[in-house]
Amino acid sequence: MSGRQIGNRYLLERRIADGGMGTIWVALDAQLQRRVALKLMAMGLPASAQARSQFEQEARAVAQLQSPHVVQVHDYGVDGDTPYIVMELLEGEDLEARLERQGRLPSSAVATLLQQVARALAAAHAAGIVHHDLKPANLFLARVDSQEVVKVLDFGLARLSAEAQAAEAPPAKVMGTPRYMSPEQLRGEPTADPRSDVWSLAVVAYRALTGRLPFSADIVAELRRGAPVQVEPPSQVLPELGKGLDAFFAQALAEVPARRFQSALELSAAFSSRAEARRRAAKVLVIDDEPSMEVLMRQRFRKQIREAHYEFIFAVDGLDGLEKLRENPDTDVVLSDINMPKMDGLTFLSRVSEVNPLVKVVIVSAYSDMDNIRVVMNRGAFDFLVKPIDFADLEATLTKALRHVTELRQMVQSAEENQLLRLFVHHSLLERVLPLLPGHSMAMGEKDQATVAFLDVPGFTALAHQERPETALQRLNAIFEVLVPELTGRGGMVDKFVGDAVMVVFRGQDHLLRALEACLSARRRLREMAFRHGDQSAYAQGVCMGLDSGEVLCGSVGARRLGRLDYTVIGEAANTAARLASLASKDQLLITDTLRQRLDESFECLRIEGRSLPGAAQVPLHDVLGRQRERLPNVGETSTVEVKTPAEAHESGALAAQVAKAG
Known part of the structure; x- marks a missing residue:
């Protein structure tokens, strides 16, 4: 054919x-x-x-x-x-293929998987749709903008839940994959509802975590006859998991739907909280093409590995390292050689933030001249070590890097939690609660170095006068649904929505780099959505962006007596970012000439003529076009390495097989 x-x-x-x-x-x-x-x-x-x-x-x-x-x-x-x-x-590949290859996934990867599938099921269930065939083969791990995104496939057996409730008799034939079907679905009962998908998702989670199903094929036959469900506790399959997850799966796989988690989102949140509560070994990725490196690291750190202080994973070059990072999103530190085939350490260093912006990279090289050290540190490496490795120095460096990663993750988590509180809690209560949280300085205020991004939807005001109010708001929210995850996914905190614009603040390690990557990714994602949905879609509006970096004042601003205090950032960086966004044309990311001089050569910028900041002299402005194809020097030799954007790599490379079952 x-x-x-x-x-x-x-x-x-x-x-x-x-x-x-x-x-x-x-x-x-x-x-x-x-x-x-x-x-x-x-x-x-x-x-x-x-x-x-x-x-x-x-x-x-x-x-x-x-x-x-x-x-x-x-x-x-x-x-x-x-x-x-x-x-x-x-x-990419489906979860079935991943599990066939790897056996099982770490709990952090399972938590990420569940979070994304839960969002898909929440959207389906809200629309009255029950999937009815959730299984690893129908969960595709897709490569999108250098990140791994879970996509739910094959709604061939999906039914409207209202239709299922109204069915007068069970179907003559039970359809689906028996070992992932809920008891009520196996029995052909006409009362199957979204909690049937919750059961299937729990079976997927059990298999991904342990490498096996929670019950045998014989149990499935017994379920069809109405026998009670008996789930083997995961701690008996893998004692290192501990007993914290036994109660989770006992509830998730309860035979009676009313005793289960009542939604996929509830199941996902419960798993994440239990998995996070377990003490986790620090995960270190070692990238080196020398076969002896893995043996050497395991031998030198055998005690720390045995006592669960460290967990090592290994890759043979930068390309393999990026793939290992996608498969292990909880990686803390990377030790990378420079000279490697396929992708060298410097290229890996320029690409790592696309996959994991929080990980710290320590470059290890046999060459220690100052020029090479300067190049490595300018590209964002956390530290530089010389071969042959001094393992006392290496362990001290790992300890220091892990402390930085822990602090950064705690900061990001606190920002996310505080932002969530602001969405649902009254300001007067929030003012009293947040200062009590560990590490929060909302009441006192503080100065910090930060990068502020201001993103505005061009032409929306005129559009709002032309369309019905609900239609206009739907279009604006559709745009923010695309932009905001790209910004917060790289550690940005939404400070406020101002009309048809959003202000996002990046603080902590590498805040400028993360802010630039986030804005470029948001623009790229919006363009993809516009191409997919057409010129009449909301996404075709585009976005105007301004970005600046510097010292800001963080704290509560407002009228205390009225119970209206908002946590915000104040400073020239915020003001400049807003002014730049107002000067930007559609899909431009404007920065000042001062900020341009702080960027390394990996960012390609275009000087904008005829525009300047209000009240300022003719100070040059620049549009950040993206990562450019750059010349990356190898240690000891000169070679040209072409760095492509994810979109370019997707277009130029052969498309991997998309596995999607048809039931």
Whole structure:
């Protein structure tokens, strides 16, 4: 069938997956000249009205969901007698493949997985849709902007929960994957509701954490006969997990739905709190192409490994190191050599913040001349060590780096928690509560070095006069739904929303670098959404950005007697960022010439003529275009390394197979 044209638009190129309902193909969209994933109903099924209705319902169900964690549907149609669904083409692998390769995942990775799947299920359940076939093969670990994003696939068995409640009799055939189906679904009961998906998600979590399912195939047969559920506590499978998660899974896999967690978000939050409560070894990634390095590190740190002070993971070059970071988001410190094949240490250093902005990188090299040390430190390395390694010096460096990472993570967590409190708690109560929290200085105020970003939606005021109020607000919120996660994901704290603009503050280690990366990522993500949804979508409005860095005053501002105090930042950096955003054109990120001189050569900037800050002389302004293709010197030799943006890498590289089962 390769080469066949579907719907007079999509040219089939290669088949990448098969399932009971159909096959998945990579296809070329001739109209937009992009590759998509096309799900084609299996031969022989179109004659079944029920099968066609189910296939169409999948397209309708997914199209309702505008979650970044649900695979997006672009089109639906019927070619001759064969229905098809056109979806975004994903790069990566499904969780089933990951578990087959790795066996199991660390608890931090499972927590991240659950958080993202829970958001997808929350969107589906809010729309009245129950997935009914949640399993590792339907959870795709997609590569998006150099980060790993979980996408829920295959809503082929999804049903509207209201329809399920109104069904007068159970279906003649129970459909799904038995070992992930809830007891009520296995028994064909017509009362299945979103808590059935919560059960399935708990089974996925158990398998990802332990490498095995919570019960055997015989238990599944007993469930169908109405036998009670007996789940093996995970601490008996892996004693190192401790007994803290036993009660979690006992509740998550309760046979009676009313005794389970009542939503996927509740399940995710409960798992995260229990997993975080466990004492965790510091995780160190070692990147070196010398085979002896792993043996040497394990031998030298065998006592610390045995006592769970350190956990080491290893990679052979920078490219492998980035992949290991994606698979281990809780990594604290990286030890990286410089001279390696495929991707050297300097290139890795320039890319690491795209994957994990909090990790600290220590460069290890056999060359110790000052020029190389200066290059490494200018690119953001935490420290520099010389081979042969002095292990006493290495352990002292690790201790220092881990302390910095811990402080930075605590700061980010406090910022997130305080921001959440501000969303739901009255200001007068917040003023009394926050000063009592550890490390919070809200009442006293403080000075700090920070970077402030101001992001404004251009043309929205005029648009608000043209559209109905609810429509205009929906468009604005849709834009913020894209922008804000990109900003907060790199440690930014939303200070305030001002009309159609948002002010975000970055504090702590590398605040300027993280702010720049966040703004560039937000702009890139908004452009992708505009291309996907068209010129009439909210995302096509674009964004105007201004950014500045310097000393700010942080504290509570407002009328205490009226119970209105807002925690905010004040300073020239905030004022300048707001003025720059007002001068920026669509999709520009403006900075001052003073700030431009502080950036390293990896950022490409364009000087803007004819515009200057209000009240200032003709001070040059610059538009930050992004990371440029830079010349990176290797130690002992000169070579040219081309650094591509994630979008460029995606376009130039071969697209990985998208595995999506069809039930």
